[in-house]
Amino acid sequence: MPGDSIALASDHAGFELKASLASWLRDEGYEVLDLGTTGPDSVDYPDYADRMAEAIRTGRARRGVLVCGTGIGISIAANRHRGIRCALCHDTTSARLSRQHNDANVIALGARMIGDAVARDSVAAFLSTAFEGGRHARRIEKLS
């Protein structure tokens, strides 16, 4: 909800979409923790996924948004970390279900796959949807 701190991180391919999302989230009343990258120079996505995992682990943010070209590399890297459940989403349906069924705490987006409006709507669904618990909680406990 507005007032919460949302961490954002991306590689160079996701830098512009991340900046757009940061601006929109601030307008929506969220506190934005920008973990970089800060420009178009080539960087390695695992470094930014690791920064996100650290921010979530230490409680600097409760939720996060990761962006790379497809969202694939940065979501793989994020899910290497226990405590991160990073959902790669292309639409609001998957963003909603990632919260209802997977209790995702990080959403990954592909800046070369979806546009600004779809990205914003997906993040909005991610931030506004509650976990359903029940049988889904049992499955999450099984994640190694």
Add this chain to the structure above:
Amino acid sequence: MPGDSIALASDHAGFELKASLASWLRDEGYEVLDLGTTGPDSVDYPDYADRMAEAIRTGRARRGVLVCGTGIGISIAANRHRGIRCALCHDTTSARLSRQHNDANVIALGARMIGDAVARDSVAAFLSTAFEGGRHARRIEKLS
């Protein structure tokens, strides 16, 4: 390429799409290693992601296909395992890029998100595309 062994696994939500993909892959000349589930009874997706990780780790298959309702839960579970790079794909573009840039060895699909034809085309792109190496190899080495 045809002749290779492809491992398939899914939860109950992905069971029908998995069966359809298994049949198609056999017709295409692949050896299919079906790791379950085998029916519509409710199961927990992490158990099937773990079976996939074991099949890849032990060399029973070099590539794998995972299916759950959205592909999100089973891809998170798979990426908990070192040696697995599981790409959640919704289309042929992401499937191709997951090989070129991420050297993905497992593709995850959402049975409630895409249809049979898109799933087959995505798996075909995944199985036929080579890794580009170079700067992408450095990033993969950084995955924790």
